[in-house]
Amino acid sequence: MVVGEMLEEVEVLVIGAGPGGYVAAIRAAQLGKSVTIVDKAELGGVCLNRGCIPSKALISAAHQYESARESAFPGIESTAKLDYKKVQEWKQSVVNKMTGGVQSLMKGNKITVIDGEAFFTKPDEVRIMHENGGQRIKFEQCILATGSRPIELKSLPYGKRVLSSTEALSLDEVPERLIVVGGGYIGAELGQTFAKFGSKVTIIEGLDSILAAFDKQMVRLVEKNLKKYDVEIETKAMAKSVEETDNSVKLTYTDKSGEEKTIEADYLLVTVGRRPNTDELGLQDAGIEVGDKGLIKVDGQCRTTNPNVYAIGDIVPGAALAHKASYEGKVAAEAIAGMPSVVDYRCIPAVVFSDPEMASVGLSEDEAKKEYTSVSVGRFPYAANGRATALNQTEGFVKLIADKETGVLVGAQVVGYEASNLIAELGLAIEMSATLEDIALTIHAHPTLGEMVMEAAEVGLGSPIHIVTR
Amino acid sequence: MVVGEMLEEVEVLVIGAGPGGYVAAIRAAQLGKSVTIVDKAELGGVCLNRGCIPSKALISAAHQYESARESAFPGIESTAKLDYKKVQEWKQSVVNKMTGGVQSLMKGNKITVIDGEAFFTKPDEVRIMHENGGQRIKFEQCILATGSRPIELKSLPYGKRVLSSTEALSLDEVPERLIVVGGGYIGAELGQTFAKFGSKVTIIEGLDSILAAFDKQMVRLVEKNLKKYDVEIETKAMAKSVEETDNSVKLTYTDKSGEEKTIEADYLLVTVGRRPNTDELGLQDAGIEVGDKGLIKVDGQCRTTNPNVYAIGDIVPGAALAHKASYEGKVAAEAIAGMPSVVDYRCIPAVVFSDPEMASVGLSEDEAKKEYTSVSVGRFPYAANGRATALNQTEGFVKLIADKETGVLVGAQVVGYEASNLIAELGLAIEMSATLEDIALTIHAHPTLGEMVMEAAEVGLGSPIHIVTR
Amino acid sequence: ATRTTPIAKRALATPHIRYMARQMSIDIEQVEGTGRAGRVTEEDLKRFKHGLQAPSSRPATEA
Numbered sequence A, B: 001m002v003v004g005e006m007l008e009e010v011e012v013l014v015i016g017a018g019p020g021g022y023v024a025a026i027r028a029a030q031l032g033k034s035v036t037i038v039d040k041a042e043l044g045g046v047c048l049n050r051g052c053i054p055s056k057a058l059i060s061a062a063h064q065y066e067s068a069r070e071s072a073f074p075g076i077e078s079t080a081k082l083d084y085k086k087v088q089e090w091k092q093s094v095v096n097k098m099t100g101g102v103q104s105l106m107k108g109n110k111i112t113v114i115d116g117e118a119f120f121t122k123p124d125e126v127r128i129m130h131e132n133g134g135q136r137i138k139f140e141q142c143i144l145a146t147g148s149r150p151i152e153l154k155s156l157p158y159g160k161r162v163l164s165s166t167e168a169l170s171l172d173e174v175p176e177r178l179i180v181v182g183g184g185y186i187g188a189e190l191g192q193t194f195a196k197f198g199s200k201v202t203i204i205e206g207l208d209s210i211l212a213a214f215d216k217q218m219v220r221l222v223e224k225n226l227k228k229y230d231v232e233i234e235t236k237a238m239a240k241s242v243e244e245t246d247n248s249v250k251l252t253y254t255d256k257s258g259e260e261k262t263i264e265a266d267y268l269l270v271t272v273g274r275r276p277n278t279d280e281l282g283l284q285d286a287g288i289e290v291g292d293k294g295l296i297k298v299d300g301q302c303r304t305t306n307p308n309v310y311a312i313g314d315i316v317p318g319a320a321l322a323h324k325a326s327y328e329g330k331v332a333a334e335a336i337a338g339m340p341s342v343v344d345y346r347c348i349p350a351v352v353f354s355d356p357e358m359a360s361v362g363l364s365e366d367e368a369k370k371e372y373t374s375v376s377v378g379r380f381p382y383a384a385n386g387r388a389t390a391l392n393q394t395e396g397f398v399k400l401i402a403d404k405e406t407g408v409l410v411g412a413q414v415v416g417y418e419a420s421n422l423i424a425e426l427g428l429a430i431e432m433s434a435t436l437e438d439i440a441l442t443i444h445a446h447p448t449l450g451e452m453v454m455e456a457a458e459v460g461l462g463s464p465i466h467i468v469t470r
Numbered sequence C: 001a002t003r004t005t006p007i008a009k010r011a012l013a014t015p016h017i018r019y020m021a022r023q024m025s026i027d028i029e030q031v032e033g034t035g036r037a038g039r040v041t042e043e044d045l046k047r048f049k050h051g052l053q054a055p056s057s058r059p060a061t062e063a
């Protein structure tokens, strides 16, 4: 410790300013706490700078490019030219707008922001390393929200042309050929996006399907679209090694039959998962226990084994999603303020911004069948919906799963145009313990995609109007 | 009556095959009734043939044309060519697909379809006029769903260039100049659509605002977009007379200052409301009472003053909307089948497919203030939402209105991108008597537009995360 | 911090009611729901409060 380093005392210290940390900081400040937040990089965390927001910005731009380049509307012929550097600039402006927003929120809520890397030195003290120097902070309560980073495979070390999602999002050119190792949602979203921008994409996936966490019937529609863009998918394949030159990468992998193959591309993107940032925090010095996979153990209020330290987001068990991080951030802040808040949701939605979009909330059909004696399933296709037809977007379906005995909705999946927005109603329905009848009897506007939700409920009940099930 | 004309007996007779009638027919058939449906024109009624569906198809095409013609995305430059005849063909194919769907549904549900115009001759008998001849039908129960037609103004009689919405939807060219008399939702939707296709549009509205049924702050955003397309709006204006020539129309009107003006255009579209088709049905011969504005009097089960005749849709009081017609259709069919169904909703959504879209459900702020001692209002802007920013769609807001005492949601409005889909969750919320807290505590996926709903609820509760309200 | 109790085994109640239960120091899992489909209502909570003593004064955490 540097002599003369100041010891500051703060009421609530938040470490990490991602969607977990900055939301926790705001809620704590709203509840009257004096709050300090520290981040070693940018406000907004992975989500705003290297995750959700930049990826969705590129996805919108790719969609716009694609739909202008080859209009799917009879009678509208269009051509489009891409200036990818400008798209990147725009993407960055979107990120800046959002992170600038977080900055204003910090100011508006009178939250002190410190730039630096924190680690525990005592159960109630951290040290923060700045570019030039350091400082010590003693806290009454602390919320840890240090998030996660891409996993690096030993066999595929990151380099100039072997990229994690972070660098892929910031490439200033569209690769002619791109290999994606890992077909989870991040790999699929980015692979499809580059394919739309014109890359020849190959996805190498170890499991027997890309997007393996989702219903096969949903994934099939995404695969169909990927085929349209000439994306090749190798499933049950194992990446072995990579050779990087100045202008290209060569990946060696074994395919599903065990044969060794080599392909060349401009870039290789590795998206095989993320690892929690819990290894360099000095957690043992603070009495904070870490469990499986480096994830911090917490109770229902997000309290760690150190009663004055809370942990939220990607560093605790559960889905590594921004909205889970933010939700936990609110719970932790409220717990600190003495409110009886606990992590107490019936469901967390998961959305993939693929084309078509996929969204899921609550239980899948298989999961529900394990939990309930009998389930009702209602499925309704986009092709039978008037709005979808008038939008020329007829691929996809809405699927509702209910406990047959009570009729209560326990799960829902949507694949198709605007699935990301349709899922909102279904999440609320599950939280409200709505029954299929509640949903079927709620008047949904005509002609809207939401009518499919109502009709899927009627299918589940046995008497849908717009499809014949007998 | 023609001698020898057959008298057929049927269990349930449905008159009119619009979204009210065909849905009623299907539900009655599902409940085991033997059903016959008669329509003098096409299956699907106004909605599928001359209303919701063709208008939304043209709106999508206009949106596609507009976004390809002048891409709003930096880095994507595009140009588009319009072949409006092909757009019309596509629109017709959408209509055909939907009406073909209704035909299959009739077949699948074993419903007999008769082509012809029906009118009552007795309380339990109708006569049906075909192209060549007629027939008599005696029914046990009848559901009347004859819908509505455009009002024709004496001063602006329809002609070759003075159009109702029906002809406007089928024009095979984009008018260079178009005048729209009546800025309700049909006039606004069609005016904006033609403006996007390239028409120079003028809207003449008698009230002090177009779309007067909606919140002024919502309408302002639509007006802003209309300005972008050079649409002129004359409010508090009165259309006086029209002069039609082979190639143009001349409209004379008085503007808000009382000054008389004349403008010329290729076509004049009159959308000043619709009139129920109840005048030529021989209702008096069946003991069916008609009330105000030609609307049929019904009870909570849609039963008319003739206990064996039900009436639904545009011919009964309430919003003239397709989803209301369908809802009533189900209630009437279930009532006939002896079920205790009644028209029993807390709210009906209303959507305008303008740009940006507008949607509303339940009470407006003003209405709520009249009904409740105190209300909580939560408003959240698109500009502060990550998904909206990444979509480059930052105009608009979500507004929630709750009874302050209980926190229960009583109304909601959305204006902005995909408002038509966001409103679905809010309709369900109102039907479920959800409180602002229920909505705020429901995890909404990031980054989605649905997060605005959650945040608007938090604004209503006093502690939003993503805007500073203090 | 994830939910470990399956949806199937949990009391049916809206987020607002669940929060209210915690404020009243009631373990909602012990409350019989009389609402539609067995949902726990505000009245059910009040009845429970008056009938039985709440089992714990700490917030009802799960897992």
Ligand SMILES: Cc1cc2nc3c(=O)[nH]c(=O)nc-3n(C[C@H](O)[C@H](O)[C@H](O)COP(=O)(O)OP(=O)(O)OC[C@H]3O[C@@H](n4cnc5c(N)ncnc54)[C@H](O)[C@@H]3O)c2cc1C
Pocket (backbone or CB within 6 Å): A015, A016, A017, A018, A019, A020, A021, A038, A039, A040, A041, A042, A043, A044, A045, A046, A047, A048, A050, A051, A052, A053, A055, A116, A117, A118, A119, A145, A146, A147, A148, A165, A186, A277, A280, A281, A312, A313, A314, A315, A320, A321, A322, A323, A324, A325, B445, B446, B447
């Ligand atoms: C390409 C990509 C796309 C994604 N898309 C989505 C999506 O669409 N939807 C979704 O829900 N999720 C998405 N995610 C996941 C989402 O980004 C994370 O779940 C979310 O960011 C986790 O939030 P957090 O607050 O836990 O941590 P993070 O956002 O990871 O933030 C942690 C912060 O802590 C800081 N930090 C770390 N260690 C220290 C230290 N010692 N001292 C000081 N500061 C420190 C970091 O600099 C960082 O700013 C995506 C992720 C990626 C990579």
Ligand SMILES: Cc1cc2nc3c(=O)[nH]c(=O)nc-3n(C[C@H](O)[C@H](O)[C@H](O)COP(=O)(O)OP(=O)(O)OC[C@H]3O[C@@H](n4cnc5c(N)ncnc54)[C@H](O)[C@@H]3O)c2cc1C
Pocket (backbone or CB within 6 Å): A445, A446, A447, B015, B016, B017, B018, B019, B020, B021, B038, B039, B040, B041, B042, B043, B044, B045, B046, B047, B048, B050, B051, B052, B053, B055, B116, B117, B118, B119, B145, B146, B147, B148, B165, B186, B277, B280, B281, B312, B313, B314, B315, B320, B321, B322, B323, B324, B325
């Ligand atoms: C341009 C336009 C856009 C619209 N957009 C929307 C929208 O986006 N959303 C929305 O909810 N609503 C919209 N509407 C309104 C919607 O179309 C009507 O509310 C809906 O069609 C009413 O349904 P209905 O079943 O009552 O009657 P209708 O759809 O009017 O159908 C009545 C049927 O009865 C038949 N019929 C009438 N008299 C007889 C007779 N004597 N014998 C036999 N058959 C008869 C007619 O041929 C017709 O097929 C729109 C309307 C228009 C004009």
